[in-house]
Amino acid sequence: QTVVTQEPSLTVSPGGTVTLTCASSTGAVTSGYYPNWFQQKPGQAPRALIYSTSNKHSWTPARFSGSLLGGKAALTLSGVQPEDEAEYYCLLYYGGARVFGGGTKLTVL
Amino acid sequence: QVQLQESGPGLVKPSQTLSLTCTVSGGSISSGGYYWSWIRQHPGKGLEWIGYIYYSGSTYYNPSLKSRVTISVDTSKNQFSLKLSSVTAADTAVYYCARVVGDDSVDYWGQGTLVTVSS
Numbered sequence: 734q735t736v737v738t739q740e741p742s743l744t745v746s747p748g749g750t751v752t753l754t755c756a757s758s759t760g761a762v763t764s765g766y767y768p769n770w771f772q773q774k775p776g777q778a779p780r781a782l783i784y785s786t787s788n789k790h791s792w793t794p795a796r797f798s799g800s801l802l803g804g805k806a807a808l809t810l811s812g813v814q815p816e817d818e819a820e821y822y823c824l825l826y827y828g829g830a831r832v833f834g835g836g837t838k839l840t841v842l
Numbered sequence: 843q844v845q846l847q848e849s850g851p852g853l854v855k856p857s858q859t860l861s862l863t864c865t866v867s868g869g870s871i872s873s874g875g876y877y878w879s880w881i882r883q884h885p886g887k888g889l890e891w892i893g894y895i896y897y898s899g900s901t902y903y904n905p906s907l908k909s910r911v912t913i914s915v916d917t918s919k920n921q922f923s924l925k926l927s928s929v930t931a932a933d934t935a936v937y938y939c940a941r942v943v944g945d946d947s948v949d950y951w952g953q954g955t956l957v958t959v960s961s
Contacts, residue, residue: 734906767945767946767947769946769947769948771889771948778938778951778952778953778954779889779938779951780951781947781948781949781950781951784943784946784947784948784949785946785947788946788947790949822888822889824889824891824948826945826946829902830891830902830904830905831891831942832891833881833888833889833890833891834888835888836888836889
């Protein structure tokens, strides 16, 4: 069974920069896994932020960026705002199957 | 602006079949290149991919749920549906429908609907 692993929790100061990562139990994450990133706030549906590693949706704030880093997919938030406090999920594509990571709870403190 | 809206019973008895419908507005479900998907989230937990359907009817199901899941599409109503049979309390979750663009993007989500399995 494929497992996608994210940091359970991270803390960042307002205005700071933080990087969340997404690893696959099958090995290095590449662009062929089409990494997607989502933000979810309490009581709300997930909101899409990044697709296909680094592409932003029209509504994605400029401070969010996606990349591949050290064999993992990565989501970087630069100039973090208090409203960025949320749960973040990655999603990887396995040739038909799609598997979510367990989520990273980001605290802005 | 594409919008998705889930509907269906919020309470299902154990061993029965959970049935949900997702109504798509602002775009045609028959447009090529899109996969119409169901995702769930157990209370306080992460997201789980259930499966998806193409407008032509081809489907993919999560292997862990495959024996109990059926996803269908009604292009005349611009809707797609989820049926999950033989439910137990472990199927209690918020169920979301979402649109997948090709292989690489999940963009629009419904607001989600809580389904509780209880007698």
